[in-house]
Amino acid sequence: xxxxxxxxxxxxxxxxxxxxxxxxxxxxxxxxxxxxxxxxxxxxxxxxxxxxxxxxxxxxxxxxxxxxxxxxxxxxxxxxxxxxxxxxxxxxxxxxxxxxxxxxxxxxxxxxxxxxxxxxxxxxxxxxxxxxxxxxxxxxxxxxxxxxxxxxxxxxxxxxxxxxxxxxxxxxxxxxxxxxxxxxxxxxxxxxxxxxxxxxxxxxxxxxxxxxxxxxxxxxxxxxxxxxxxxxxxxxxxxxxxxxxxxxxxxxxxxxxxxxxxxxxxxxxxxxxxxxxxxxxxxxxxxxxxxxxxxxxxxxxxxxxxxxxxxxxxxxxxxxxxxxxxxxxxxxxxxxxxxxxxxxxxxxxxxxxxxxxxxxxxxxxxxxxxxxxxxxxxxxxxxxxxxxxxxxxxxxxxxxxxxxxxxxxxxxxxxxxxxxxxxxxxxxxxxxxxxxxxxxxxxxxxxxxxxxxx
Numbered sequence: 001x002x003x004x005x006x007x008x009x010x011x012x013x014x015x016x017x018x019x020x021x022x023x024x025x026x027x028x029x030x031x032x033x034x035x036x037x038x039x040x041x042x043x044x045x046x047x048x049x050x051x052x053x054x055x056x057x058x059x060x061x062x063x064x065x066x067x068x069x070x071x072x073x074x075x076x077x078x079x080x081x082x083x084x085x086x087x088x089x090x091x092x093x094x095x096x097x098x099x100x101x102x103x104x105x106x107x108x109x110x111x112x113x114x115x116x117x118x119x120x121x122x123x124x125x126x127x128x129x130x131x132x133x134x135x136x137x138x139x140x141x142x143x144x145x146x147x148x149x150x151x152x153x154x155x156x157x158x159x160x161x162x163x164x165x166x167x168x169x170x171x172x173x174x175x176x177x178x179x180x181x182x183x184x185x186x187x188x189x190x191x192x193x194x195x196x197x198x199x200x201x202x203x204x205x206x207x208x209x210x211x212x213x214x215x216x217x218x219x220x221x222x223x224x225x226x227x228x229x230x231x232x233x234x235x236x237x238x239x240x241x242x243x244x245x246x247x248x249x250x251x252x253x254x255x256x257x258x259x260x261x262x263x264x265x266x267x268x269x270x271x272x273x274x275x276x277x278x279x280x281x282x283x284x285x286x287x288x289x290x291x292x293x294x295x296x297x298x299x300x301x302x303x304x305x306x307x308x309x310x311x312x313x314x315x316x317x318x319x320x321x322x323x324x325x326x327x328x329x330x331x332x333x334x335x336x337x338x339x340x341x342x343x344x345x346x347x348x349x350x351x352x353x354x355x356x357x358x359x360x361x362x363x364x365x366x367x368x369x370x371x372x373x374x375x376x377x378x379x380x381x382x383x384x385x386x387x388x389x390x391x392x393x394x395x396x397x398x399x400x401x402x403x404x405x406x407x408x409x410x411x412x413x414x415x416x417x418x419x420x421x422x423x424x425x426x427x428x429x430x431x432x433x434x435x436x437x438x439x440x441x442x443x444x445x446x447x448x449x450x451x452x453x454x
Contacts, residue, residue, distance in 0.1 A: 028297050028336045031289040034282045036247065036267025039177040040290045042298075042334045043188075043253065043260035047377055049294055049334070054178040057159045058266045061241030062102065062125045063180055063249050064167030067148050068133065069122055069196070070187040075137045076114065077190070083115040093131040093141070101127045101168055102218070110209040119204060122197045122239065124215040130166040141165060155182045169245045177264040184238060184251050184262060194253075197237035198222060220284050221252055230284035234291060240283070248283035254291045259334065261294055263287050303341050303370055303378065304331040310346075310382060313365050314354035317390050323355070325365050328381035333370070335377070344370045344377065357390035 033052055040050040048054075075081045091108045104126035106112065112120075114133070121129035134144035141164070148162040157179035163170040175183075187193045200223035204213040217223045221235040234254040241249040248268040254261050268282035304310075304327045312322040335341065350366035363384045370378045 028293075028338055031286075031293045033265070033286045033289065034268065035265040035286045037177040037265070038286060038290065039181055039264045040294060041181055041262045043255075043262050045333055045378070046185075047334060047375065049261065049298060050290055051177075054181075054264075055159055055176050057174045057176055059169060059173065059243065059246035060167055060175045060180060060266065061169075061243045061246035061249050062127075062167040063175070063239055063241040063251055063266075064162060064165065064173070065121050065125065065130060065241075066180070066187055066239050066251060067151065067162065067183050068130045068144075068165040069118060069193060070183065070190070071137065071144070071147060071151060072114070072118060072133050073187070073190040073192055076192075080137060081114050083113065083118075083192075085114050086111050087114065087117065087132060087136050089128075089132055090135060093135050094128055097127050097131070097166075098168055101166070103128060104204070104213060104215065105210070106132070107209050110207050112204070112207055116204045116207075118192075118196050119199065119202045119215060120213075123199055123202050123217050125218055125240065127166040127168060130164075134165045152179065152183065155179075155186055157182055167241055167243070167246075169243045177266055180251055180264045180266075181262055184264070187238075188253070188262075194237055197239055200225070219250070219252070220281070221250075221287065229278075230281075230288060232288055232291060234295070235287075242283075248281050250283040250287050252287050254295075256295050258300060259295065259298070261291065263290055265290075297337050298334050299337060300332050301335045301341050302330060302332045303344060304368075304380065306330055309385065310368060311348060313350060313382075313384075315359070315388055316354040316356050318357035318388050319391050320357070320388050323359055323365070323388050324385040325382040326385050327368070328364075328383050331370065331378045331380050333377040335372075339372055344372050346370060348382070350382075357388045359384045359388040361386050 030050055033050075035052075037053040037056050037058055038050065039048065039052075039054045041048055072081065076083060089106055089108050089110045089112070094106075094108055097103075102125035104120040104124055106120065106126065106128045112132075114136070117129045117133050120126040121133070131141050134141045138144035138147055144165055145162055148165065149160075152160045152162065152175075157175070159174070159176040160179040160183075161172055161174055163173040167173070200217050200219075202215045204215060206212045216225045218240045219237070220227055220230040221232045222237070224231050232254065234256045236253045236255065238251040238253060246267065248270055249266045250263070250268075252263045254263070265283050265286050268286060270279065270281045272279050306327050306329050308327060309324045310327060311325050313325050315321055315323050347369045348366060349369070351364065355365055361384055365382045365384055367379055367381050369376055370380075
C-alpha cells in the first residue's frame with residue numbers, strides 16, 4: 001500500500017510540475033470574416049472553434065428550409081407521411097409566394113411524392129414545396145409554423161422566431177447563427193437529410209402536369225454548375241439562403257479524415273472586387289476561409305486515457321484513507337495546434353470529500369472538466385480505481401451518531417431527560433417531606449408513652 005501511494009504521489013507531482021512549467025499558448029489568429037455572423041463548431045464534440053456574433057438576431061432567408069425539412073423527416077419517422085406518398089398540390093399552398101422567389105414551377109393540381117418535394121425544397125430551394133409539405137403535415141401553413149416555433153424552443157433556440165416555412169422576408173422572421181447550428185445538428189441525425197441536401201443535381205420524374213425536372217443545387221461549395229470559384233472537396237450540404245434583407249447565408253458541413261465541422265454564416269454581401277472585377281459572394285468565400293483555417297490549424301489530441309491516475313480522493317469509514325480516481329473513458333478533443341494538451345486547466349468536482357466506504361471499482365466519485373480560457377473542451381466522470389472495504393466499527397459509530405442526530409430522536413431524548421429531571425425533583429421533595437413528618441410522628445409517640453408494659 002505504501003509503495004502504491006508513493007507511485008501515485010510521484011505521478012501526480014510530475015503532472016502538476018508539467019502543468020506549471022507549460023507555457024500558456026496564444027490563441028491562433030482567426031481569419032477575417034466579412035459576414036455579419038459566423039460560427040464553426042466541431043461536429044463530434046460540439047466545441048466552438050470560431051464565433052462571431054453567433055447570438056445576434058438576423059434574417060435566415062432560405063436557411064429556414066432546414067427546419068421545414070427536419071419536421072418533414074420527423075413526420076415520416078412517426079408515420080404521418082411516407083417518402084413515396086403522393087401529394088396533390090392545392091391552390092392555397094401556392095398563395096402569398098413572391099414571383100421573384102426560388103421555385104420549381106410546381107402547379108396547383110400537380111401530383112408529386114414527398115421525396116420529390118424534399119428535393120425541390122433542399123436542392124433548388126423551391127418555396128412552394130415548403131407550403132405543400134406544411135399543409136400535408138399540419139393541415140395548414142399557419143399550424144405548421146406553430147410547430148416550427150415549438151421545435152425551435154425545444155432545441156434550445158432563444159433567438160429564433162418563424163413566420164413562414166420558406167424564409168421569404170418578414171421582419172418578425174429571424175434566427176441566429178447559434179440557433180441555426182442547433183437546428184442543423186438535429187436534422188443531421190436523420191440519414192436522409194444529408195443524402196438530400198448534399199445532392200448537386202437531382203431529377204424529378206415527369207408528373208401529371210410537368211415533364212421531368214432537372215434540379216441543380218444553389219450551393220457553390222458542392223457544385224460547379226454556376227461557378228467553380230468556391231468548390232470545396234471537403235464540403236457537404238447543407239443549405240443556402242439569400243434575400244436583399246438577409247444578405248447571403250449558408251449552412252455547411254465539411255469532413256477531412258476524422259475531423260468534421262458544421263459552419264453557419266449569415267448576412268454576407270455579394271460584391272464586385274475592383275482589382276480583378278471578381279464577383280465575390282461572401283457566404284461561400286467566408287465558409288471556405290473557415291474550413292481551410294480549421295483544417296490547417298486544429299487536430300484531435302488525446303488528453304486523458306481511462307487508465308490515467310488523476311488524483312487521490314479521501315475516504316472515510318475505512319482503514320484505507322484514500323482511493324485513486326481515474327477517467328471513465330479516454331478523452332480526445334480538437335485542439336488548436338499551438339495549445340499543448342498539458343496547458344488545459346483541469347477542474348475537479350467531487351460528489352463528496354471525503355467519500356464514504358464501502359466503494360466498488362468503477363463507482364463514480366465526481367467529474368473533471370478540461371478547459372482553456374473560456375472554452376470547455378470536455379467533461380468526464382471520475383471513477384474509483386479499486387474496491388475499498390468499510391470498517392465495521394467506524395460504520396457503527398457513524399450510524400449511531402446519525403441516529404442520535406435525528407430531530408425526532410433529539411426531541412424524544414429531551415422529553416425523557418425532562419421527565420427524568422421531574423422525577424428526580426419529585427422524589428427529592430417527597431423524600432424530604434416523608435423524612436420530616438415521619439420522624440416527628442414517631443418522636444411524639446415515643447414521648448407520649450407514660451406507662452409501663454405488663
